[in-house]
Amino acid sequence: MLQYDIVIVGAGGGGLYAALETSKKKGLKVAVISKVFPTRSHTGAAQGGINAALGNVAPDSPEKHSYDTVKGSDFLADQDAVELMCETAPKIIREMEHMGLPFSRLEDGRIAQRPFGGASFPRTCYAADKTGHVMLQTLYEQCLKNNVTFLDEWFALSLVHNGERIAGIVAVDLKTGEVHGIRAKAVILATGGHARIYWKRTSNALGNTGDGPAMALRAGIPLKDMEFVQFHPTGLRRTGILVTEGARGEGGYLINNKGERFMKRYAPEKMELAPRDLVSRAIETEILEGRGFKDDEGNEFVYLDLRHLGRKKMLERLPQIRELAIDFEGVDPIEEPIPVRPTAHYSMGGIDTDIYGRTRIKGLYAVGECACVSVHGANRLGGNSLLDIVVFGKIAGEDAANYVSEVSFIPFEESRVRDEEERIESLFSGDGTERLADLRNELSDVMTYGAGIFREEKKMRETLEKVREIKERAKRLKIEDTERVFNTNLQQTLEFLNMVEVAETIVLGAIERKESRGAHFRLDYPKRDDENFLKHSIIEKGEDGDLRISWKPVKITKFQPEERKY
Ligand SMILES: Cc1cc2nc3c(=O)[nH]c(=O)nc-3n(C[C@H](O)[C@H](O)[C@H](O)COP(=O)(O)OP(=O)(O)OC[C@H]3O[C@@H](n4cnc5c(N)ncnc54)[C@H](O)[C@@H]3O)c2cc1C
Numbered sequence: 001m002l003q004y005d006i007v008i009v010g011a012g013g014g015g016l017y018a019a020l021e022t023s024k025k026k027g028l029k030v031a032v033i034s035k036v037f038p039t040r041s042h043t044g045a046a047q048g049g050i051n052a053a054l055g056n057v058a059p060d061s062p063e064k065h066s067y068d069t070v071k072g073s074d075f076l077a078d079q080d081a082v083e084l085m086c087e088t089a090p091k092i093i094r095e096m097e098h099m100g101l102p103f104s105r106l107e108d109g110r111i112a113q114r115p116f117g118g119a120s121f122p123r124t125c126y127a128a129d130k131t132g133h134v135m136l137q138t139l140y141e142q143c144l145k146n147n148v149t150f151l152d153e154w155f156a157l158s159l160v161h162n163g164e165r166i167a168g169i170v171a172v173d174l175k176t177g178e179v180h181g182i183r184a185k186a187v188i189l190a191t192g193g194h195a196r197i198y199w200k201r202t203s204n205a206l207g208n209t210g211d212g213p214a215m216a217l218r219a220g221i222p223l224k225d226m227e228f229v230q231f232h233p234t235g236l237r238r239t240g241i242l243v244t245e246g247a248r249g250e251g252g253y254l255i256n257n258k259g260e261r262f263m264k265r266y267a268p269e270k271m272e273l274a275p276r277d278l279v280s281r282a283i284e285t286e287i288l289e290g291r292g293f294k295d296d297e298g299n300e301f302v303y304l305d306l307r308h309l310g311r312k313k314m315l316e317r318l319p320q321i322r323e324l325a326i327d328f329e330g331v332d333p334i335e336e337p338i339p340v341r342p343t344a345h346y347s348m349g350g351i352d353t354d355i356y357g358r359t360r361i362k363g364l365y366a367v368g369e370c371a372c373v374s375v376h377g378a379n380r381l382g383g384n385s386l387l388d389i390v391v392f393g394k395i396a397g398e399d400a401a402n403y404v405s406e407v408s409f410i411p412f413e414e415s416r417v418r419d420e421e422e423r424i425e426s427l428f429s430g431d432g433t434e435r436l437a438d439l440r441n442e443l444s445d446v447m448t449y450g451a452g453i454f455r456e457e458k459k460m461r462e463t464l465e466k467v468r469e470i471k472e473r474a475k476r477l478k479i480e481d482t483e484r485v486f487n488t489n490l491q492q493t494l495e496f497l498n499m500v501e502v503a504e505t506i507v508l509g510a511i512e513r514k515e516s517r518g519a520h521f522r523l524d525y526p527k528r529d530d531e532n533f534l535k536h537s538i539i540e541k542g543e544d545g546d547l548r549i550s551w552k553p554v555k556i557t558k559f560q561p562e563e564r565k566y
Contacts, residue, residue, distance in 0.1 A: 001412065003183040004031045004149070005404040007169060009156045009212065010190030011038035013132070014368025014389035016139035018188050021397025023146040028401060031182070033151040033171060035207060035491070038140050042192050042205040043389065046132025047320060048246035049114060049124035050390075051383035052089035056106060057113045057122040062086040063558075064120055069384060070559045072118040072275050073377025074518035074528060076225070076536070078555040081355045081373045085384075088391045093125055096390070101138040103127050104317075114249045114317075116382045118275035118566070122249075124383040129244055129320045132386060155491060156211065157420045159187065159219040159364065160412055166363035167412040170420045174491060177484030179424065181417040185404040186363040188396055189216065189351060190389075193369035195229065197499045197506070198344030198452075199444035203235055203242035207495070212370035214498035216351045217505065221359050222540040224372040224552070226502070227509030228348035228519050230380055231453050233279040235343025236328050237301040243321055243340055245382040247306055248272040250317050254283065255303040255337060256291040262302075270566040277379040277519045278566060280342040284453050293339065303337035310334075342453060346385065348376045348519065349509070352538060352552075357396030363403060365396045374536065377554075378518020427493060432478030436493055439477065443470055443496075443503060451507050456523045464507045471500045505547065509537045512549050530561050 006022050008015045011034035022030045034041065053060040065086040070077050097103060097111065104112040104126050116124040127134045143150075153174045160167040160181070168183040194210025195202045202208075213223050233254075234243040248254075254272050256262045266282040267274035274282075286292050287300045294300050306314065306321075311334050314322055318333075325331045325338045351366035353359055353373055359366055368389040375388050450463025474497055481489040515529035516522050535551040542548045 001181045001183055003409070004029045005184065006030045006186045006188065006400050007182055007184040008032045008188045008190060009169065010034060010041070010192060010368065010370070011150070012041035012043035012190060012192050012368060012389065013135055013139060013386060014393040015188070015190030016136070016143055017390045017393030018190060018367055018397035018400070019143050019148045020139065020146060021394045022401045023143070023148055025401040025405065028404065031149040031151055032143070033154040033156060035153065035155045035174065037152050038150060039136055041136060042208055043132045043386070044136040045205060045242070046135070046386055047129040047242065047244035048116065048249065049126030049131045049383050050093070050386035051116065051119065051123045051381070052093040052125055052387065053086065053123060054090055054093065054111060054113060054125065056110045060121045060123055062089065065089065065123060067559055068119050069375065069381055071564055072379055072381040074379055074564055075534065075559070075561040076374070076377030076517060076554055078374050079557040079559060080555050081375050083557065084355055085375050085387060085391045089387055092390050092394065096135065096138060099138050099142050101127070102134055114246055115273060116249050117245050117273050117279070118381045124246070124249065126246065128316070129246055129318050135386065155494065156215065157494070158416065159215050160416045161219060161361045161364065162410060164362060165410050166361050167410050170417050172424065174486055177487060179417055179421045181412055181414065183409060183412045185407055185409055186365065186400040188357070188400055189364070189366040189370055190368045190393065191370045193347040194499065194502050195344040195347060197443065197447055197503050199440050201235065201240040201448065202344040203232055203240055204345070209495035209499050210347070210502035211495065211498045212366060213351055214501045216359070216366070217501055217541055220541060221361060221364070222352045222538045223505055224349055224352035224536050224538055225374060225509070226349035226505040226539055227513050227537060228378050229344060229451070229506060230276055230346035230348060230519050231280040231342040232276055232345035233283055233342050234304055234340040236324065237295070237299050237339035237341055239328050240343035241324055241328055242343065242345070243304060243324070243338060245276070247304060247318055247321055250313065251309055253305045255305050256286045257293050258291060262286050262291065267566040274566040275379055275381060277521070280453055281521060283342055295339070301339040301341045304340045305337040306333045307335065307337065346380055348372070348374070348378065348380055355395070356399040357392050358399065363407070365400055367392045367396045378520060424490065427477065427479050427490065428482055430476065430478070432476045434473050434476045434478060436477055436496055439470055439474060440496055443467065443500060447503055447506070451510050454521055454523055455510055457511070460507055460511045464504070464511065467500065467503050467507055471504065474500055505539045508547055508549060509539060513537060534561060
């Protein structure tokens with residue numbers, strides 16, 4: 001059996017930063033496993049930037065950054081975690097600058113910063129509109145330089161623990177189809193988000209299927225605030241591919257079919273740079289009330305107008321956005337507005353951790369989008385996720401490195417490897433009648449219907465029932481391709497099974513939270529209710545396999561809840 005001191009599952013920004021930090025401690029054996037080649041992780045798709053109160057453009061401070069984050073979160077974020085993140089931000093930006101991350105610059109050579117939604121100052125550091133791409137490349141180079149071991153194209157299947165401590169994981173090597181146990185004293189989950197559940201309209205990479213939270217759930221580890229899913233206001237009309245908030249940060253307007261900048265009705269001060277939950281609801285309201293556009297294929301949308309920025313700024317600051325608009329919409333934003341509509345984008349909820357990324361099981365950590373620390377509460381501000389993943393990746397990496405130096409390995413039950421082999425075997429040998437593509441589309445449709453931007457009891461109940469039905473039907477999924485080598489059909493089936501499990505927690509949390517807060521907006525309870533719901537939802541699997549919900553208090557330090565106005 002393979003054996004490492006620490007196994008990190010996921011090679012996005014969160015996993016790589018954790019790996020880098022563990023490599024500082026000499027003599028540790030650390031491996032990063034990733035189902036895609038590391039630099040194909042979704043972090044590489046991040047466009048707009050990363051927040052830090054550097055104050056390079058306007059006076060700023062970590063405290064103001066904390067306040068904006070807490071307000072953006074609709075007061076659900078844990079404020080101790082937020083403060084830690086915002087205070088660490090300037091330091092970690094400099095650390096990455098020194099690693100060679102090529103940030104865009106001001107005339108005088110300092111790191112440039114652009115305005116972003118919900119922020120009081122231009123606080124978002126960027127590298128044109130390819131920030132995540134250069135960040136991922138830089139971190140990967142550094143990991144190679146520091147001799148981190150990579151198991152590329154390995155797929156983690158399950159966690160092994162003894163109820164108290166972690167023993168390792170079971171994973172399949174996609175290149176051979178062989179299932180392996182990997183023993184470890186610590187495991188750091190950094191598997192990214194799960195917005196692919198909304199398959200038909202999302203900004204997320206194909207692999208953002210919630211594997212980490214699903215593994216955690218099956219292993220009896222609680223998930224937190226799963227009802228909160230962020231819809232980004234500006235996905236391209238047909239595909240849902242993202243147009244960064246940086247486009248509005250650089251001065252873009254949102255326009256309805258009356259030619260109006262309609263945001264004046266929803267957020268008179270911040271306009272297009274209000275937080276995402278608010279702007280997404282505004283766009284959907286415009287469309288619902290007949291002020292949107294409709295094309296011949298039936299797609300409804302509004303326009304994002306960037307023409308007034310001019311060619312020079314567009315080519316310098318938003319080159320990728322221009323390419324995407326040309327390639328996927330046939331529109332050159334220098335000359336024409338871009339058709340956009342909200343797209344499923346980010347998972348605020350995730351594996352419940354403390355500020356060190358620790359979970360209920362000793363030696364098991366979670367960081368990045370798969371985790372819920374929580375710094376984003378009910379709504380994440382743009383530019384805060386790239387920050388979250390590196391800050392808490394670093395902290396968890398350091399904590400895990402210290403932890404494994406003090407403990408020995410615990411026994412790893414070999415039978416757990418056989419269990420997973422059998423699970424996969426049964427997928428191959430079953431005489432399934434259900435097709436993956438159909439179930440995936442049905443899940444996407446029903447989640448958009450009942451757990452989308454606007455929610456209400458009746459639709460959520462219908463959705464829960466339907467998700468459970470899909471889960472049952474998924475037992476009869478047919479794997480068409482029975483080859484063991486690089487079987488993408490098998491991989492996508494495993495991913496789908498994870499998505500259905502995670503989807504159920506989203507709907508359950510949404511039904512139980514009888515209020516509106518951040519991205520969770522209920523037509524039947526349109527107001528925030530601090531008296532009853534200023535608390536985190538916790539969902540876990542009981543011994544009987546049923547989901548149980550409980551609640552956990554929010555940590556408030558400096559900022560008392562107030563009405564959220566923009
Ligand atoms: C299009 C887009 C643009 C964005 N722009 C910004 C931005 O400008 N600023 C910002 O702050 N945030 C942005 N975000 C959000 C941010 O990029 C993500 O939240 C963040 O990068 C997630 O990083 P991560 O390390 O948690 O996971 P990811 O980068 O998603 O990486 C997940 C890793 O886990 C691995 N993995 C998953 N499951 C398994 C498994 N079962 N077995 C093995 N490996 C597995 C994958 O292979 C991958 O390596 C954007 C997101 C998107 C989708």
